[in-house]
Amino acid sequence: MHKILLFMKRRPDISVEAFRDYYExxxxxxxxxxxxxxxxxxxxxxxxxxxxxxxxFIDGPDVITELWFADEAIYRATLAYITTSLMPDDIVEDEKNLFDRASFRIATVVERETDFG
Structure with a gap:
């Protein structure tokens, strides 16, 4: 599975409860x-x-959003798009209602798991 992680902070004038409700x-x-x-x-x-x-813990994100992909080609295309292009206008406008957009961080992960079984 391929994953893109988005680390985002809410706007400071929005409560945690309002932020989570609006996002969902x-x-x-x-x-x-x-x-x-x-x-x-x-x-x-x-x-x-x-x-x-x-x-x-005062400087971390309010939400970590995970986008999972089974198809590597779609994952790579999505990663290329979100790291070089702005989102569609309606997404950007909605993000302004919710996020501190300057706080956005994007990462990918390599996972390793320890089996305690």
């Missing part, structure tokens, strides 16, 4: 319209926790 009820359905070839579209909402040595 408005933005995710809109984004799904443009998600041809995506096999899973997951939103992982971050609940920051303190660290005993470094303190509060």
């Amino acid at each position: 009820t408005r933005h995710a359905p809109l984004a799904a319209k443009y998600s041809r070839g995506v096999t899973r579209y997951i939103r992982r909402y971050v609940d920051p926790q303190p660290h005993p040595e470094t303190g509060a």
Whole structure:
């Protein structure tokens, strides 16, 4: 499975609850319209926790969105598109209602799993 991760922060004037509600009820359905070839579209909402040595977790994302692809060609094409092009106008306009767009970060992952079985 190939994955693209999107790390995003909410606009500072929007509460956590309002952010999550808007993403689920408005933005995710809109984004799904443009998600041809995506096999899973997951939103992982971050609940920051303190660290005993470094303190509060204050600079991380509010959501980590995962786009999963079974087809490598579609994954590579999508990655090329989202790293070189702006999203369609209706997506960009909707993102302005929700996100601090300057905070967006895009990454891919190589996964390794330890079997504790």
